[in-house]
Amino acid sequence: MKLHITQADYDALRAHGEETYPHECCGVLLGHAKDDGNHVSAIVRAGNTRTDSAHNRYNISPMELIKIQREGRKQGLDIVGFYHSHPDHPAMWSSTDFAEAHWFGCCYVITSVDKGKANLTNAFHLSGTTEDDKAFQQEEILITKAVGENA
Amino acid sequence: MKINIPTPLRAFTDKQATVEVNGATVQAGLDALVAAHPELKNHLFTPDGKLRSFVNVYLNDDDVRYLPAAEASAVSADDELTIIPSIAGGAGRPGVGASRVLCCR
Numbered sequence: 001m002k003l004h005i006t007q008a009d010y011d012a013l014r015a016h017g018e019e020t021y022p023h024e025c026c027g028v029l030l031g032h033a034k035d036d037g038n039h040v041s042a043i044v045r046a047g048n049t050r051t052d053s054a055h056n057r058y059n060i061s062p063m064e065l066i067k068i069q070r071e072g073r074k075q076g077l078d079i080v081g082f083y084h085s086h087p088d089h090p091a092m093w094s095s096t097d098f099a100e101a102h103w104f105g106c107c108y109v110i111t112s113v114d115k116g117k118a119n120l121t122n123a124f125h126l127s128g129t130t131e132d133d134k135a136f137q138q139e140e141i142l143i144t145k146a147v148g149e150n151a
Numbered sequence: 152m153k154i155n156i157p158t159p160l161r162a163f164t165d166k167q168a169t170v171e172v173n174g175a176t177v178q179a180g181l182d183a184l185v186a187a188h189p190e191l192k193n194h195l196f197t198p199d200g201k202l203r204s205f206v207n208v209y210l211n212d213d214d215v216r217y218l219p220a221a222e223a224s225a226v227s228a229d230d231e232l233t234i235i236p237s238i239a240g241g242a243g244r245p246g247v248g249a250s251r252v253l254c255c256r
Contacts, residue, residue: 105159
């Protein structure tokens with residue numbers, strides 16, 4: 001399983017983390033789930049509602065998520081994952097990330113932003129079907145050509 | 152009414168993104184959904200029948216938890232329910248709140 005994403009979307013989610021530094025950014029990956037992994041067709045920035053602790057927490061309001069989901073459906077896209085940044089912190093999932101992960105089959109992308117500069121970006125697939133058997137599994141990020149882009 | 156199913160729960164609705172059910176209240180709609188797709192029950196509800204804390208249910212644009220009648224709120228055939236699991240996290244440890252931590256796990 002791999003996360004398939006265009007260079008432009010990959011760069012954009014990393015840039016988002018630099019813009020919000022020293023706070024965490026967050027957003028949604030829209031696309032399609034296929035046999036070889038989740039394919040991202042668009043990323044959508046979201047607001048971080050955790051203004052009380054934005055340097056090490058993020059939360060997307062459910063209503064904003066619903067609106068993103070509605071807009072995605074109009075384009076034939078589903079939510080296939082999320083992204084957020086870890087300011088001055090490794091690009092590894094934290095115990096908080098794991099405890100708050102409930103979107104099975106989706107991909108959680110984390111970018112470490114060190115001193116304002118995006119460093120590593122890792123993708124973790126949430127496997128399992130229940131809170132008891134869920135697990136994060138790191139997966140390769142495969143940069144794909146955008147539609148219409150020459151090989 | 153129409154119930155929108157989030158991607159992680161479609162494994163239990165035969166991959167359907169929306170499910171049509173009949174019911175006069177939010178609770179009746181959810182009950183009808185679970186009756187049609189029993190595997191959803193444990194994902195949506197605690198053993199004592201309450202919505203799991205990370206499962207949000209919206210009636211159109213309103214969070215059902217904050218409606219005056221909550222799950223007993225009346226619905227019409229044109230209404231839309233949306234089940235949306237929460238999305239949150241961050242580098243900090245659970246329960247640590249605003250304190251900065253250095254270790255991931």
